[in-house]
Amino acid sequence: MAILDYNQKKTGQSRVFDKSSNISKVDTYSDLDLFFTKHPILNDITPLRDLDAVKQAVVNLVLTNFFERPFHPEIGGNVTSKLFEPADRFTASEIRDEIKEVLKNHEPRVNGVNVAVFDRSDANAYTVNIAFNIIFLQAETEVTFNLQRLR
Numbered sequence: 001m002a003i004l005d006y007n008q009k010k011t012g013q014s015r016v017f018d019k020s021s022n023i024s025k026v027d028t029y030s031d032l033d034l035f036f037t038k039h040p041i042l043n044d045i046t047p048l049r050d051l052d053a054v055k056q057a058v059v060n061l062v063l064t065n066f067f068e069r070p071f072h073p074e075i076g077g078n079v080t081s082k083l084f085e086p087a088d089r090f091t092a093s094e095i096r097d098e099i100k101e102v103l104k105n106h107e108p109r110v111n112g113v114n115v116a117v118f119d120r121s122d123a124n125a126y127t128v129n130i131a132f133n134i135i136f137l138q139a140e141t142e143v144t145f146n147l148q149r150l151r
Contacts, residue, residue, distance in 0.1 A: 028050050028136050028137060029049070029050050029053040029054055029109065029136075030047050030048065030049050030050075030053055031047065031048045031053040031056055031057065050134075050137060051134065051137065051139060051141060054109055054110065054134050054137075054141075055141065055143045057107065057109075058103065058107060058110065058130060058132065058143060059143055059145055061075070061076070061077060061102055061103065061106055061107055062077040062079060062099050062102060062103070062128070062130070063077065063079070063080065064076040064077060065077075065078050065080055065081065066078050075102075075106055076102065077098050077099055077102040078098060078102075079095050079098050079099060079128075079147060080147065082094055082095050082098070083126070083147060083148070083149045084149065087119055087121045087124070087126075088119070089119065091119075092117040092118070092119050092126060093117075095117045095126060095128070095147070096115045096116070096117045099113075099115045099117075099128065099130065100113055100115055103130075103132070108135075109134060109135055109136065110132040110133060110134055110135065111132070111133050111135055112131075112132055112133040112140070113130065113131070113132045114130070114131040114132070115128065115129070115130050115131075116128070116129045116131075117129075120146075123148070124148065124149055125146050125147060125148035125149075126146070126147040126148075127144065127145075127146055127147075128144065128145055128146070128147055129142060129143075129144045130142060130143050130144075
């Protein structure tokens with residue numbers, strides 16, 4: 001059984017103490033799973049931790065449009081507005097630049113961002129691959145998703 005120590009809020013970290021082994025583990029980043037997957041034993045929402053939490057935050061930040069977040073209209077990648085432009089390499093380049101800019105300005109946990117945008121004209125979509133380093137975990141990872149018009 002684990003006990004959470006909420007006295008670590010000043011540093012943004014919570015420390016989990018395991019009674020069975022007396023070893024503490026620092027959970028660097030945690031977030032809610034937006035798919036709300038249920039834990040099979042606890043019947044509660046399973047939180048995302050560390051690497052998965054940062055991956056989800058990067059995708060959410062990129063897919064957020066301007067003025068979607070209350071009190072912070074400046075936050076967002078606004079890449080979905082580019083989906084109605086002509087599908088060519090110039091639009092793919094603009095999407096790549098927007099993604100790099102939003103991650104540089106609003107995601108301090110990552111660096112070394114490398115973005116590749118592939119035009120999939122046959123599906124009226126773009127495939128986006130973002131490779132980045134997570135600073136505190138010193139881990140390199142990547143996330144791939146599709147940008148597609150809904151209308």
